[in-house]
Amino acid sequence: MALKNFTFNVIKKNKFARAGLIETHRGNIQTPAFMPVGTQATVKACLIDDVIKTGSEIILSNTYHLMIRPGVDRIISAGGLHKFMNCKLPILTDSGGFQVMSLSKLNKVDREKGAIFNSHVDGKKFILSPEESIRVQKGLDSDIVMIMDECPKKTTDYNVINKSMDLSIYWAERSKVAFGSNPHKGLFGIVQGGLFKDLRIKSLNALTKIGFDGYAIGGLAVGETQSEMFNTIDEIKTIMPEDKPRYLMGVGTPADILGAVKRGVDMFDCVMPTRSGRTGLAFTWNGHLNIKNNKFKYDNEPLDINCSNLNLNKYSKNYLNHLFNTNEILGSTLLTLHNINFYQELMSAIRENIKNGTFDKFHDQYINKL
Numbered sequence: 001m002a003l004k005n006f007t008f009n010v011i012k013k014n015k016f017a018r019a020g021l022i023e024t025h026r027g028n029i030q031t032p033a034f035m036p037v038g039t040q041a042t043v044k045a046c047l048i049d050d051v052i053k054t055g056s057e058i059i060l061s062n063t064y065h066l067m068i069r070p071g072v073d074r075i076i077s078a079g080g081l082h083k084f085m086n087c088k089l090p091i092l093t094d095s096g097g098f099q100v101m102s103l104s105k106l107n108k109v110d111r112e113k114g115a116i117f118n119s120h121v122d123g124k125k126f127i128l129s130p131e132e133s134i135r136v137q138k139g140l141d142s143d144i145v146m147i148m149d150e151c152p153k154k155t156t157d158y159n160v161i162n163k164s165m166d167l168s169i170y171w172a173e174r175s176k177v178a179f180g181s182n183p184h185k186g187l188f189g190i191v192q193g194g195l196f197k198d199l200r201i202k203s204l205n206a207l208t209k210i211g212f213d214g215y216a217i218g219g220l221a222v223g224e225t226q227s228e229m230f231n232t233i234d235e236i237k238t239i240m241p242e243d244k245p246r247y248l249m250g251v252g253t254p255a256d257i258l259g260a261v262k263r264g265v266d267m268f269d270c271v272m273p274t275r276s277g278r279t280g281l282a283f284t285w286n287g288h289l290n291i292k293n294n295k296f297k298y299d300n301e302p303l304d305i306n307c308s309n310l311n312l313n314k315y316s317k318n319y320l321n322h323l324f325n326t327n328e329i330l331g332s333t334l335l336t337l338h339n340i341n342f343y344q345e346l347m348s349a350i351r352e353n354i355k356n357g358t359f360d361k362f363h364d365q366y367i368n369k370l
Helices: 048-053 063-068 072-077 097-102 130-140 158-179 197-210 226-236 254-262 272-279 309-314 317-325 329-356 359-366
Strands: 007-014 017-024 027-031 033-035 059-062 091-094 105-110 114-118 125-128 144-146 186-191 214-217 246-248 267-269 281-284 287-290
Touching (some): 017 329, 027 033, 048 309, 059 063, 063 072, 091 097, 091 130, 097 114, 114 130, 125 130, 130 144, 158 197, 197 214, 254 329, 254 359, 329 359
Parallel strands (some): 186 214, 214 246, 246 267
Antiparallel strands (some): 007 017
């Protein structure tokens, strides 16, 4: 049986907000979509089958972490990342560029060789070039592959951002060549340029000339304000290709997602629902709450009485408070699943409101509440 090609179609628009469908040979992804983060071949504290039951249709994993541990050869020996972690969903893999800059003891960035760095785990030396990043992602058998880019730390230095953006464009060209032709997978370019409108436009124009299956907006999860992020998206939303998915990398809070969807973004990933779930922060339709707070000691209502998914409404805030205050692992599992489930409920509501032409009203109702 022939494998299905990677495709994307916009089904309905509500001003700039878009409801669409990404088709892959491992399954379809309704957009706007949120991708739980499974950095090291696991969504922390969760069974992958439970993550699927939340309504998640795609997850994200990371090239940098997997090439360091366990190493791509071990994953190839298992038949690829999906078989290694028993995941039937499509998987998007980040190129590793962001982690090289943020986690490793970076020696230097060489235009031709790539990023030369020492592992944050054991100090072992690695060289991650655009070609090597694509090779690793091919070994992982990712469904959506990200180009290798340089993601500089937040700075107002125009020359630094311009130089970094030019390097990312050069690496994008090399990534495209290394990827070759594979209609069953998607290769996404990454728009850089910091908070400078002209650089963002220059980056996007260069990437569309190269040609990719989707376009990510990078460099907007490194400390900028929400208004700066929204302004940057506003500056390029009218010139991003209409027929390709748009992915805002590393974002974000429910309010971030609502604001970005209003500006035409289709895909999101963030560690927030999972990391918060392990530290006692719960997301609800009435805003977030810290389950470790003493006021929940005698609260025998569930976090969301309407959430029957995974039987999460069987567990009271009283019980969850006890689990977290005694450092029981089950607390992290239950709250992580609750948060992922909430994010997927949010995305489903967003899609329905776009299709019904009521997204602006929904956005205004929740943008300052969630």
